[in-house]
Amino acid sequence: xxxxxxxxxxxxxxxxxxxxxxxxxxxxxxxxxxxxxxxxxxxxxxxxxxxxxxxxxxxxxxxxxxxxxxxxxxxxxxxxxxxxxxxxxxxxxxxxxxxxxxxxxxxxxxxxxxxxxxxxxxxxxxxxxxxxxxxxxxxxxxxxxxxxxxxxxxxxxxxxxxxxxxxxxxxxxxxxxxxxxxxxxxxxxxxxxxxxxxxxxxxxxxxxxxxxxxxxxxxxxxxxxxxxxxxxxxxxxxxxxxxxxxxxxxxxxxxxxxxxxxxxxxxxxxxxxxxxxxxxxxxxxxxxxxxxxxxxxxxxxxxxxxxxxxxxxxxxxxxxxxxxxxxxxxxxxxxxxxxxxxxxxxxxxxxxxxxxxxxxxxxxxxxxxxxxxxxxxxxxxxxxxxxx
Amino acid sequence: xxxxxxxxxxxxxxxxxxxxxxxxxxxxxxxxxxxxxxxxxxxxxxxxxxxxxxxxxxxxxxxxxxxxxxxxxxxxxxxxxxxxxxxxxxxxxxxxxxxxxxxxxxxxxxxxxxxxxxxxxxxxxxxxxxxxxxxxxxxxxxxxxxxxxxxxxxxxxxxxxxxxxxxxxxxxxxxxxxxxxxxxxxxxxxxxxxxxxxxxxxxxxxxxxxxxxxxxxxxxxxxxxxxxxxxxxxxxxxxxxxxxxxxxxxxxxxxxxxxxxxxxxxxxxxxxxxxxxxxxxxxxxxxx
Numbered sequence: 001x002x003x004x005x006x007x008x009x010x011x012x013x014x015x016x017x018x019x020x021x022x023x024x025x026x027x028x029x030x031x032x033x034x035x036x037x038x039x040x041x042x043x044x045x046x047x048x049x050x051x052x053x054x055x056x057x058x059x060x061x062x063x064x065x066x067x068x069x070x071x072x073x074x075x076x077x078x079x080x081x082x083x084x085x086x087x088x089x090x091x092x093x094x095x096x097x098x099x100x101x102x103x104x105x106x107x108x109x110x111x112x113x114x115x116x117x118x119x120x121x122x123x124x125x126x127x128x129x130x131x132x133x134x135x136x137x138x139x140x141x142x143x144x145x146x147x148x149x150x151x152x153x154x155x156x157x158x159x160x161x162x163x164x165x166x167x168x169x170x171x172x173x174x175x176x177x178x179x180x181x182x183x184x185x186x187x188x189x190x191x192x193x194x195x196x197x198x199x200x201x202x203x204x205x206x207x208x209x210x211x212x213x214x215x216x217x218x219x220x221x222x223x224x225x226x227x228x229x230x231x232x233x234x235x236x237x238x239x240x241x242x243x244x245x246x247x248x249x250x251x252x253x254x255x256x257x258x259x260x261x262x263x264x265x266x267x268x269x270x271x272x273x274x275x276x277x278x279x280x281x282x283x284x285x286x287x288x289x290x291x292x293x294x295x296x297x298x299x300x301x302x303x304x305x306x307x308x309x310x311x312x313x314x315x316x317x318x319x320x321x322x323x324x325x326x327x328x329x330x331x332x333x334x335x336x337x338x339x340x341x342x343x344x345x346x347x348x349x350x351x352x353x354x355x356x357x358x359x360x361x362x363x364x365x366x367x368x369x370x371x372x373x374x375x376x377x378x379x380x381x382x383x384x385x386x387x388x
Numbered sequence: 389x390x391x392x393x394x395x396x397x398x399x400x401x402x403x404x405x406x407x408x409x410x411x412x413x414x415x416x417x418x419x420x421x422x423x424x425x426x427x428x429x430x431x432x433x434x435x436x437x438x439x440x441x442x443x444x445x446x447x448x449x450x451x452x453x454x455x456x457x458x459x460x461x462x463x464x465x466x467x468x469x470x471x472x473x474x475x476x477x478x479x480x481x482x483x484x485x486x487x488x489x490x491x492x493x494x495x496x497x498x499x500x501x502x503x504x505x506x507x508x509x510x511x512x513x514x515x516x517x518x519x520x521x522x523x524x525x526x527x528x529x530x531x532x533x534x535x536x537x538x539x540x541x542x543x544x545x546x547x548x549x550x551x552x553x554x555x556x557x558x559x560x561x562x563x564x565x566x567x568x569x570x571x572x573x574x575x576x577x578x579x580x581x582x583x584x585x586x587x588x589x590x591x592x593x594x595x596x597x598x599x600x601x602x603x604x605x606x607x608x609x610x611x612x613x614x615x616x617x618x619x620x621x622x623x624x625x626x627x628x629x630x631x632x633x634x635x636x637x638x639x640x641x642x643x644x645x646x647x648x649x650x651x652x653x654x655x656x657x658x659x660x661x662x663x664x665x666x667x668x669x670x671x672x673x674x675x676x
Contacts, residue, residue, distance in 0.1 A: 075574060077570060077574075098573050098574070098575075103574055106571060110565070110568055110570065112572075112586060113590070114590060114592075123572070123577070127572075127575055127576040127578075128576055172575070173575075
């Protein structure tokens, strides 16, 4: 208990010394050392990141990683136990949700069941006050047009489909012209095709409005396809922040690599290392790899290769097998534009390999039980240290 | 499949039979009686007549109805104002305390309402608990005359009927999704706006439910005005009781009962409307 008190007071001290304060800059949101506890358990620990004006930022992580709590801290429904949150350069500590220039699209939309679509959207404008009836009418109609629901303005929420409810929820939030729009897994209750459509619509809307979006999801595909930057979270901490391409191609940790996309992981023994390169044994074969992360001899590391970076060859097609692994095809999954192969190596390691159909290699004709050679183009792998 | 239908048919028949015997039949008997002629010896004569309803047009009856209506209305309002904050807090409490408090609300039902009403006398009478406390505290200098006034009747009715307001309100407020409150605050609503524009409309079915359970009994609980109001406060319930037990005029008593039943019907209709207003979005499309 005393530890908790100390932490709190130290955070306060920092605040007083104005080492950590809000400054006006191009960031619409800044989080500095934000920590949140529930029942003495850290739900969020030392969260730091900035969001730029007009950015589409995604908080990605498995359920229970604290991303919804983080959203509630930004919207003001929860107060951080330590750290500060700045919105438009102003410390929002103690500001209630209604005083913050932030609006939320809730996971189950939370449309008011007793109000029709028009009144739902007008709710925020009417709360603000100072707007004439005509102005409210105009702005609500604009919002309705934007989400293409003008013809349903008299309907009650329960008379709408899931996708329509979703649009009303978005219109109800953006009509207030917030600095930041928070979206709490807004697409999770829609079916696959509708979700795809809404992803595109949301992205278009965001570009069109220029409002900063902070989008929470546990769907990595959604995160990659929509965001400018992704914040990958795990157990209340930020694992990595980066563009979709960075987090996919250059994961900072095994966790990020595993969570975003599929990945094949090889145990790797370093036999010798210098500044430039290191020599390592992977699946019994010797490799010379670039030493970008200053690994040293005998360090336990892992080599990560994405399924689409693995190549699978029939024994007849290959001559030099010194950098290839022999294996047996266990499963062939035809997916239209690609074929996914599951290949069992001699070490019992099961690999996933995605093969694309292309002009110079038309016969992608593998059968289960077939012996193959597996290989990747050197340099496409990612090497990460052991985390345990 | 066949067994299933047989089961369904039997179950529904039993329900219908039960309702017919215990609800429909007695009401029908009262309805028929209300259209018969009064007979001091045989209670009623088998002869169709509208004279009972005509008699009700007498301003005296109208005044009793109006008085009952006002008393019941005031009683419902007081119950609502007292119950709403309590029910709201109760619904938002930890389930541990929730059950205990609900239990405490229900405990008075274990004692006969009649006995509890007599107990109120000892509180309200000139040298009763209330007056002695107020005198001791120096708030008043002469004992208040509460007993045998309309105030006493209303106190008695509110006390007896309070749980009937709390329980439906609690049931309704507990179902209220806090996401709607979050959404209202997120959209910039202050506490008052959130309450009047979101919480109140969404708990309207609970309010109507409570009013129905309080308003109608308040009009017909004859023993409370009898015990606490003396002869001064006559409610519809007393009217019915008098016609049946003192005046031996069953047809007139039945007619009064029918009017009361009609009033209940209207209130139930209003309740249904209220339920439709507060309907949630998981209701099927095309209901209205």
